[in-house]
Amino acid sequence: MKLLFEKHKEGRRGFSYEKSDVPEAKALDKKYLRKNDAHLASLSELEVVRHYSCLSRLNYSVDTNFYPLGSCTMKYNPKFTERIAALEGFTDLHPLLPQLSGGGMLAQGSLEVLYESDRLLSEITGMKGFTMQPLAGAHGELTGVMLIAAYHKAQGARRKYILVPDSSHGTNPASAAIAGYEVIVIPTLPDGNMDLVEYKKKLTSDVAAVMLTCPDTLGLFNPRIKEITDMAHAVGALMYYDGANLNAMLGKCRPGDIGFDVVHLNLHKTFATPHGGGGPGAGPVGVSERLLEFLPISLVIRRADGTFALDYHRHKSIGYIAPFYGNFGVILKAYAYILRLGREGLIAASEAAVLNANYVRVKLKEYYDLPFDKICMHECVFSASRQAKSGVHAIDIAKYLIDKGYHPPTIYFPLIVKESIMIEPTETESKETLDEFIDVMIEIARLAKENPSAVTQAPLHMPIKRLDETKAAREPNLRWQSQ
Amino acid sequence: MSYVPHTKDDIQVMLKAIGLSSVDELFRDIPASLRPKSFNVPAGSSEFDVTQRLKKLSVKNATGLVNFVGAGFYDHFIPAAVDAIVNRPEFYTAYTPYQPECSQGWLQAIYEYQTIICELTGLDVSNASLYDGGTALYEAAMMAVRATGRNKIVMDSGINLIYRTMLYTYTSNLSVEFVEIPVVHGQSSREELYKHLDDKTAAVILQNPNFFGAVDDHSDIVERVHKVGALAIASVYPVSLGMLKSPGEMGFDIATGEGQSLGIPLSFGGPYLGFMAAKKELVRQMPGRIVGATVDKDGKRGFVLTLQTREQHIRREKATSNICSNEALCALRAAVFVALLGKDGLKELALRNYDKAEFAKSELSRIKGVEVKRSSPTFNEFTIMLPRHADDVVYKMIDKGFACGFPLGRFYKGMDNYLLVAVTEKKTREDIRRLADSLEAVLG
Numbered sequence: 001m002k003l004l005f006e007k008h009k010e011g012r013r014g015f016s017y018e019k020s021d022v023p024e025a026k027a028l029d030k031k032y033l034r035k036n037d038a039h040l041a042s043l044s045e046l047e048v049v050r051h052y053s054c055l056s057r058l059n060y061s062v063d064t065n066f067y068p069l070g071s072c073t074m075k076y077n078p079k080f081t082e083r084i085a086a087l088e089g090f091t092d093l094h095p096l097l098p099q100l101s102g103g104g105m106l107a108q109g110s111l112e113v114l115y116e117s118d119r120l121l122s123e124i125t126g127m128k129g130f131t132m133q134p135l136a137g138a139h140g141e142l143t144g145v146m147l148i149a150a151y152h153k154a155q156g157a158r159r160k161y162i163l164v165p166d167s168s169h170g171t172n173p174a175s176a177a178i179a180g181y182e183v184i185v186i187p188t189l190p191d192g193n194m195d196l197v198e199y200k201k202k203l204t205s206d207v208a209a210v211m212l213t214c215p216d217t218l219g220l221f222n223p224r225i226k227e228i229t230d231m232a233h234a235v236g237a238l239m240y241y242d243g244a245n246l247n248a249m250l251g252k253c254r255p256g257d258i259g260f261d262v263v264h265l266n267l268h269k270t271f272a273t274p275h276g277g278g279g280p281g282a283g284p285v286g287v288s289e290r291l292l293e294f295l296p297i298s299l300v301i302r303r304a305d306g307t308f309a310l311d312y313h314r315h316k317s318i319g320y321i322a323p324f325y326g327n328f329g330v331i332l333k334a335y336a337y338i339l340r341l342g343r344e345g346l347i348a349a350s351e352a353a354v355l356n357a358n359y360v361r362v363k364l365k366e367y368y369d370l371p372f373d374k375i376c377m378h379e380c381v382f383s384a385s386r387q388a389k390s391g392v393h394a395i396d397i398a399k400y401l402i403d404k405g406y407h408p409p410t411i412y413f414p415l416i417v418k419e420s421i422m423i424e425p426t427e428t429e430s431k432e433t434l435d436e437f438i439d440v441m442i443e444i445a446r447l448a449k450e451n452p453s454a455v456t457q458a459p460l461h462m463p464i465k466r467l468d469e470t471k472a473a474r475e476p477n478l479r480w481q482s483q
Numbered sequence: 484m485s486y487v488p489h490t491k492d493d494i495q496v497m498l499k500a501i502g503l504s505s506v507d508e509l510f511r512d513i514p515a516s517l518r519p520k521s522f523n524v525p526a527g528s529s530e531f532d533v534t535q536r537l538k539k540l541s542v543k544n545a546t547g548l549v550n551f552v553g554a555g556f557y558d559h560f561i562p563a564a565v566d567a568i569v570n571r572p573e574f575y576t577a578y579t580p581y582q583p584e585c586s587q588g589w590l591q592a593i594y595e596y597q598t599i600i601c602e603l604t605g606l607d608v609s610n611a612s613l614y615d616g617g618t619a620l621y622e623a624a625m626m627a628v629r630a631t632g633r634n635k636i637v638m639d640s641g642i643n644l645i646y647r648t649m650l651y652t653y654t655s656n657l658s659v660e661f662v663e664i665p666v667v668h669g670q671s672s673r674e675e676l677y678k679h680l681d682d683k684t685a686a687v688i689l690q691n692p693n694f695f696g697a698v699d700d701h702s703d704i705v706e707r708v709h710k711v712g713a714l715a716i717a718s719v720y721p722v723s724l725g726m727l728k729s730p731g732e733m734g735f736d737i738a739t740g741e742g743q744s745l746g747i748p749l750s751f752g753g754p755y756l757g758f759m760a761a762k763k764e765l766v767r768q769m770p771g772r773i774v775g776a777t778v779d780k781d782g783k784r785g786f787v788l789t790l791q792t793r794e795q796h797i798r799r800e801k802a803t804s805n806i807c808s809n810e811a812l813c814a815l816r817a818a819v820f821v822a823l824l825g826k827d828g829l830k831e832l833a834l835r836n837y838d839k840a841e842f843a844k845s846e847l848s849r850i851k852g853v854e855v856k857r858s859s860p861t862f863n864e865f866t867i868m869l870p871r872h873a874d875d876v877v878y879k880m881i882d883k884g885f886a887c888g889f890p891l892g893r894f895y896k897g898m899d900n901y902l903l904v905a906v907t908e909k910k911t912r913e914d915i916r917r918l919a920d921s922l923e924a925v926l927g
Contacts, residue, residue, distance in 0.1 A: 003595055016827075051822070059577045059589050078530075097552065103877075139806075178625075183799075278579035332537070342526040363500065464785040468780075473775070
């Protein structure tokens with residue numbers, strides 16, 4: 001498709017501000033003004049709308065395609081939350097309003113949403129309190145690690161290391177490193193669980209925290225998880241819970257009860273806010289009692305008279321991690337979702353998510369290697385090693401699925417499984433959708449044996465074929481330029 | 484309600500396929516001792532009830548005030564077409580375009596967004612977005628630390644205090660040293676700033692227009708910064724770039740900013756849009772996703788996430804940043820907003836803001852006891868000095884239906900009587916006149 005800029009016509013307008021009702025002011029001195037106009041496209045409103053409407057149709061999305069992207073929890077995003085988030089009372093509120101003298105009363109609705117979200121998430125996870133500020137999951141991780149650092153500092157200790165398993169999300173070690181820690185990686189045993197011997201060896205009094213997902217990135221619940229948290233606590237280290245996989249265990253198990261001290265949640269995963277093509281998300285962070293005093297500034301509190309206010313007098317706080325109160329528009333949708341589902345709905349969601357993943361697991365295990373053949377939680381991880389022998393790799397399977405109208409599962413993650421295919425169906429997909437997907441996966445397994453090139457050529461029915469990614473990286477073309 | 488489509492029969496058939504007899508057995512790996520101590524979430528409600536409940540909350544927010552508060556976050560008009568486009572589920576229910584063949588719409592839209600950001604800032608390369616203006620500034624500072632191997636950051640105190648505070652938070656466990664330069668007569672003090680330029684300086688950060696709304700040409704500073712081998716970082720307000728000299732034209736190496744003003748609602752502080760552009764030699768130090776153009780097997784143009792060896796999912800603890808999800812949908816808003824306005828529209832918008840603010844200055848300056856600070860030219864926001872504590876005036880103006888500005892005493896010592904007033908294109912001549920009349924009455 002042509003780019004916006006290739007559709008430009010000088011003098012055309014898509015929007016104009018009409019006549020001004022104030023006099024034209026004396027122009028600024030030239031030295032303050034741009035010499036070169038930005039080269040922006042000029043199109044009519046219809047042209048812009050058509051351009052983007054046509055672009056949108058080139059995407060697979062949850063509303064149009066099954067999207068079993070492991071670890072991303074691409075569940076259905078209920079439409080009513082969009083309507084709520086578009087209410088002007090929420091969208092038009094300036095974030096500094098409650099910081100004006102007397103302004104707190106002008107934002108009571110939004111402050112209540114934040115306060116109640118904090119309370120609900122605390123109960124759901126078994127934590128003492130949340131900051132709603134982190135703007136995405138990884139941002140929550142960074143916040144969480146900074147909270148851990150503040151805690152140890154207050155104990156008079158400067159601990160040096162953070163432990164992560166080799167199956168962890170890349171964001172875990174990256175967040176730890178960016179916050180100033182050195183990362184130690186703990187290997188995974190053939191049964192899919194963390195190597196506890198190696199863990200014990202590395203778990204010294206210089207370890208600040210251990211970062212884990214639970215269930216882990218293989219989709220497995222480690223029955224010895226409590227031992228892991230107890231061992232960490234015994235040496236004074238804190239436990240960090242990466243909430244990417246919380247959708248597996250709502251009402252079944254709470255990170256707070258297992259002994260986690262810091263938890264981040266991905267509201268865009270578990271709590272059904274749309275992924276937006278890569279964001280915005282929201283990554284609230286919950287903590288245990290001993291970390292409450294370090295939470296970022298500000299926090300919403302409830303006064304004795306039932307009104308809500310912002311608390312800035314937090315002397316031990318790590319400070320400001322976001323300009324305001326978080327991705328409010330996202331938090332609002334998650335809040336509405338939790339109210340809608342309620343206790344039973346949340347539990348039912350996790351149950352169906354786990355049921356769906358196991359259904360896919362048993363239906364496909366005859367056709368694909370299943371490195372960890374046991375009951376999984378919300379996702380199952382296969383390996384395409386068998387197919388790779390005939391030249392059909394995980395990437396080829398992904399591309400063939402695209403041709404068949406499926407967004408592929410996550411591939412090549414977790415890194416510890418060769419040719420990994422990580423399938424997370426989520427709870428909102430029907431048995432019929434799963435059956436059709438399973439049939440296509442079986443067809444691919446058959447083709448891998450009988451006619452591998454039918455798979456390795458894919459996709460053939462999309463607007464483009466496979467792209468030259470090497471060229472993209474070696475000769476970066478990152479913006480349009482006029483000829 | 485849980486949006487689960489299964490019938491009872493479906494569940495039985497699926498359990499049977501798995502070889503289990505109950506859903507509970509699926510959770511048998513969770514020991515009894517780890518079952519929730521409580522799970523006191525209220526029972527679910529109907530769509531109607533939840534909607535009513537939240538509608539009631541929404542009207543508890545006072546959005547009926549005529550708003551002159553800006554301070555980095557501005558009340559601009561959003562054309563309906565922006566909402567119509569970002570509300571297309573093919574955009575908002577997709578995720579990061581890892582699989583290019585089924586994500587060309589998103590990838591092309593981001594490539595176009597990157598181009599727009601490069602054009603606005605006058606720089607070579609842009610990423611696909613960051614969380615907000617503050618985290619973008621922090622990422623820029625760390626880019627400079629990595630690129631120069633130095634650790635001193637000199638920053639102007641005309642940078643939004645919220646952002647400065649965020650920088651301190653993020654670097655509190657790192658060996659990064661900050662020096663803050665005072666603002667003199669509304670502008671960066673060259674004299675003070677130059678004292679701190681040396682071979683330890685990684686970067687100098689400036690904001691234009693600065694927090695007080697003052698416009699500057701930083702070309703002279705940037706030249707001196709480069710002489711000591713440091714990088715110059717600009718934090719900018721994108722709407723102002725419809726008329727103001729771009730960071731690229733001033734020689735800056737990196738430009739970041741808050742993109743909220745480009746078609747994104749105020750929404751009580753988020754979601755917003757951090758943007759970042761840089762000179763091309765810094766591209767491998769950039770954080771976040773980047774989209775590039777390439778060709779497919781048949782030589783047809785296509786777009787793909789590229790230069791991923793910078794990123795956490797490949798490099799893990801050695802990545803340039805930990806960012807994964809960004810603010811794609813907000814970036815799309817910004818791109819559509821700019822696409823609708825086009826070159827002429829953006830210029831018109833910037834000029835309209837400027838004209839309205841100048842008109843407001845003249846209206847407010849006729850009030851006895853109010854002094855409009857005119858030591859520097861401004862864009863759409865300016866400082867006035869009141870005869871008494873600004874907090875008190877703001878409080879009384881709320882009763883009159885105005886959020887009349889941001890009291891600077893909240894962020895700056897000794898500025899209790901100062902008020903920062905923002906005037907966007909949405910404010911009519913009538914709004915501005917009424918603001919002046921009401922302020923006069925309150926002060927009278």
